[in-house]
Amino acid sequence: MLKPSLINNNKQVIHKNPWFLGFVVCIFVVFVSLNIPIEKRKYGLSQSNLTTDYAGLLPERIERIVKVGDRTELQKMVKEANEKGHHISIAGLQHSQGGHTYYKDSVVLDMKTFNKVLEIDKQHKTIKVESGATWEDVQEAIQPYGLALKVTQSQSIFTIGGSLSVNAHGRDIRSGPMAGTVRGMTILTPTGEIKTVTRNDSEEWMKYVFGGYGLFGVILDVTLELTENDVYIIHTEELKTNEYEAYFEKLLRNDDASMHYARVSVAPNSFLNEMYVIDYLNTGKKDHQTPLKKERGARIGKLALDIGRQGGVLEDLFWENQKLLIKSLDGDKITRNNAMRGNSVFMEFTKPGRVEVLQEFFIPVEQYEEYISDLKRFLPANDNNDDFKIHNITVRYAAKDDYTYLNYAKEDMFGLVILIQHGLKEKEINNAKAIIQGWTDLTLKHGGVYYLPYYPYQTKEQFRKSYPKWEKFHEEKLKRDPKVVFQNIFYEYYF
Amino acid sequence: MKSLSERYVPLVVSVGQVVIFPYYILWLKEASLTFTLFTWFFASFSFSAAMGYRLFQAGKKPANSYIPYIYLGVGCVYILVGNIRSSFEVLPYMALLFQVILGFLQGYHHAWHIEQNAYRLHAINHYLLVGVIMVGLSFVKIISPIIFITTFGAILFICGIGLIFMKKEDRAVSN
Numbered sequence: 001m002l003k004p005s006l007i008n009n010n011k012q013v014i015h016k017n018p019w020f021l022g023f024v025v026c027i028f029v030v031f032v033s034l035n036i037p038i039e040k041r042k043y044g045l046s047q048s049n050l051t052t053d054y055a056g057l058l059p060e061r062i063e064r065i066v067k068v069g070d071r072t073e074l075q076k077m078v079k080e081a082n083e084k085g086h087h088i089s090i091a092g093l094q095h096s097q098g099g100h101t102y103y104k105d106s107v108v109l110d111m112k113t114f115n116k117v118l119e120i121d122k123q124h125k126t127i128k129v130e131s132g133a134t135w136e137d138v139q140e141a142i143q144p145y146g147l148a149l150k151v152t153q154s155q156s157i158f159t160i161g162g163s164l165s166v167n168a169h170g171r172d173i174r175s176g177p178m179a180g181t182v183r184g185m186t187i188l189t190p191t192g193e194i195k196t197v198t199r200n201d202s203e204e205w206m207k208y209v210f211g212g213y214g215l216f217g218v219i220l221d222v223t224l225e226l227t228e229n230d231v232y233i234i235h236t237e238e239l240k241t242n243e244y245e246a247y248f249e250k251l252l253r254n255d256d257a258s259m260h261y262a263r264v265s266v267a268p269n270s271f272l273n274e275m276y277v278i279d280y281l282n283t284g285k286k287d288h289q290t291p292l293k294k295e296r297g298a299r300i301g302k303l304a305l306d307i308g309r310q311g312g313v314l315e316d317l318f319w320e321n322q323k324l325l326i327k328s329l330d331g332d333k334i335t336r337n338n339a340m341r342g343n344s345v346f347m348e349f350t351k352p353g354r355v356e357v358l359q360e361f362f363i364p365v366e367q368y369e370e371y372i373s374d375l376k377r378f379l380p381a382n383d384n385n386d387d388f389k390i391h392n393i394t395v396r397y398a399a400k401d402d403y404t405y406l407n408y409a410k411e412d413m414f415g416l417v418i419l420i421q422h423g424l425k426e427k428e429i430n431n432a433k434a435i436i437q438g439w440t441d442l443t444l445k446h447g448g449v450y451y452l453p454y455y456p457y458q459t460k461e462q463f464r465k466s467y468p469k470w471e472k473f474h475e476e477k478l479k480r481d482p483k484v485v486f487q488n489i490f491y492e493y494y495f
Numbered sequence: 496m497k498s499l500s501e502r503y504v505p506l507v508v509s510v511g512q513v514v515i516f517p518y519y520i521l522w523l524k525e526a527s528l529t530f531t532l533f534t535w536f537f538a539s540f541s542f543s544a545a546m547g548y549r550l551f552q553a554g555k556k557p558a559n560s561y562i563p564y565i566y567l568g569v570g571c572v573y574i575l576v577g578n579i580r581s582s583f584e585v586l587p588y589m590a591l592l593f594q595v596i597l598g599f600l601q602g603y604h605h606a607w608h609i610e611q612n613a614y615r616l617h618a619i620n621h622y623l624l625v626g627v628i629m630v631g632l633s634f635v636k637i638i639s640p641i642i643f644i645t646t647f648g649a650i651l652f653i654c655g656i657g658l659i660f661m662k663k664e665d666r667a668v669s670n
């Protein structure tokens with residue numbers, strides 16, 4: 001017990017007891033420390049300062065930000081931009097990393113405020129939602145109905161408009177490309193018309209809007225196909241990288257296998273040799289009750305990743321730890337909705353003069369082994385003393401997509417998502433460019449491509465080789481948006 | 496000598512604290528990322544100041560002997576603030592620590608200061624000096640806040656060291 005101090009005519013006043021005050025200070029300091037946000041970077045739309053996206057690599061001054069709320073006003077704006085020759089860019093949560101969401105002196109539409117859930121049809125398992133809503137918003141709306149999404153990225157932190165505009169992919173291995181899960185949508189075309197479009201539409205808007213990087217008008221709302229919120233049992237296994245192709249083929253034949261991803265070692269001792277897989281196997285049970293999981297243990301996760309970031313022996317230690325952690329998940333049960341909510345905050349990285357970026361390379365499934373062998377020769381196993389460091393590689397499956405124009409999965413592919421760190425000095429950026437361009441050439445040699453939502457380290461030449469339908473895409477862009485109203489840094493760089 | 500330590504140094508310290516405050520706030524705002532955190536940092540300062548104040552009251556008097564170390568401590572914190580080059584990752588944690596230390600030391604100093612005979616004499620001088628210096632500073636636009644914070648930190652540090660030596664000399668003389 002604290003001994004209250006005796007002051008003020010011997011009245012016992014606990015709040016003036018030095019011990020008590022010391023206790024208050026300690027508790028408060030612990031409380032504040034725990035509430036210091038992990039995400040410390042300031043990025044995003046700004047009218048007073050330069051605008052950036054998640055990577056912060058391409059700062060640019062924009063004309064103004066419009067928080068989208070009203071369709072008619074938006075329509076008026078687009079028509080006016082056509083008349084006056086203004087540029088408009090579209091921004092969701094800006095997790096793309098190559099200036100896809102803004103352009104010099106453009107008006108940027110901030111879609112985050114355009115996020116209402118319009119309709120849930122439990123019987124037909126669909127949801128109609130405005131495009132600025134995040135997957136998280138959708139999950140919150142459908143979870144009480146025992147419904148779940150068909151395709152999302154591995155995390156739920158992205159907007160629907162932003163995800164469809166890159167035609168994203170994730171852990172699901174059964175539902176095909178994300179674009180295929182859209183039943184219909186309303187768009188605002190570059191000339192200012194509001195249209196409701198479907199897949200069978202003769203004008204084929206969807207083909208260009210999906211994976212269209214905000215260049216073919218604004219997605220206003222979307223009707224998405226849903227599925228049941230199934231309960232899965234998690235299966236994890238450690239493999240050698242040369243066993244993975246066979247393992248995955250077998251997994252695809254297992255009808256219970258619904259979702260899957262894998263992680264490849266980038267630790268010096270097991271570099272590109274070891275990997276582990278995580279499968280989600282259907283138990284046949286449905287779930288209506290389990291709440292959506294929140295990201296827990298982000299500080300510890302970040303600390304572990306920070307240790308791994310030191311490289312060398314510590315990266316080996318990090319990998320061994322990861323394996324133990326994954327092994328401990330084996331046999332756990334999880335709902336589909338929760339399996340689509342991977343953690344992200346723990347990845348936060350803030351170090352002046354350095355940046356962490358993502359790159360993703362897609363490789364035909366049957367090329368995986370040869371590709372990894374070539375990669376082992378191309379990359380140093382220990383990047384401890386190098387400026388260019390690889391911190392993580394995860395693998396997902398991307399089913400063939402022959403619908404969209406800038407399609408990365410020309411056949412069934414494995415997507416290797418790479419977390420890279422490098423310095424920001426000109427020399428360091430050029431070094432990163434050289435390595436990534438070499439890596440891209442190697443990927444192209446194996447019939448693969450690189451993913452477009454990230455920083456464009458690649459050359460225009462490599463873009464054209466990766467996306468041979470770019471010409472048709474460009475032609476259509478100029479036909480449907482003759483005044484190039486919808487513009488962004490990505491378009492300017494590649495086209 | 497005594498009049499220097501009891502009359503002028505506390506005045507320099509209290510005026511300096513107020514004058515340096517806007518610059519320190521700029522730094523703290525930068526380090527605190529969000530407004531909520533910014534206000535919490537002030538709250539920790541205040542709680543800690545209450546503790547410092549109370550600890551002085553509860554301590555055995557005379558506690559004058561600690562005062563030079565208070566100047567030294569506050570000086571060190573300001574010098575650190577001015578020179579810290581740490582990344583954004585740790586800056587808010589450092590800011591929190593600094594707030595707690597500064598709060599404690601300021602609370603302690605204030606409790607001591609108000610018991611000094613010169614305290615009332617200081618009040619008017621304090622307000623006038625702060626006003627004049629602030630007007631003066633409004634014309635100085637180029638120098639970065641960091642330089643002011645470091646300079647003030649260094650002044651406090653020197654005061655602290657000076658007073659420690661003076662005390663030693665006084666003791667030697669009286670022996």
Ligand SMILES: Cc1cc2nc3c(=O)[nH]c(=O)nc-3n(C[C@H](O)[C@H](O)[C@H](O)COP(=O)(O)OP(=O)(O)OC[C@H]3O[C@@H](n4cnc5c(N)ncnc54)[C@H](O)[C@@H]3O)c2cc1C
Nearest residue numbers: 092093094095096153154159161162165168169213214219
């Ligand atoms: C940590 C991290 C993990 C990731 N994981 C995956 C993953 O697992 N799988 C995957 O496929 N991708 C992944 N990505 C990439 C991510 O899917 C894309 O960057 C996606 O675009 C992000 O959505 P957003 O809401 O942030 O879109 P933004 O970055 O804001 O926008 C992306 C593009 O969409 C356009 N756009 C946005 N809203 C609309 C709209 N309403 N109408 C028309 N165009 C619009 C923008 O103009 C821009 O060109 C990841 C990215 C990060 C940073």
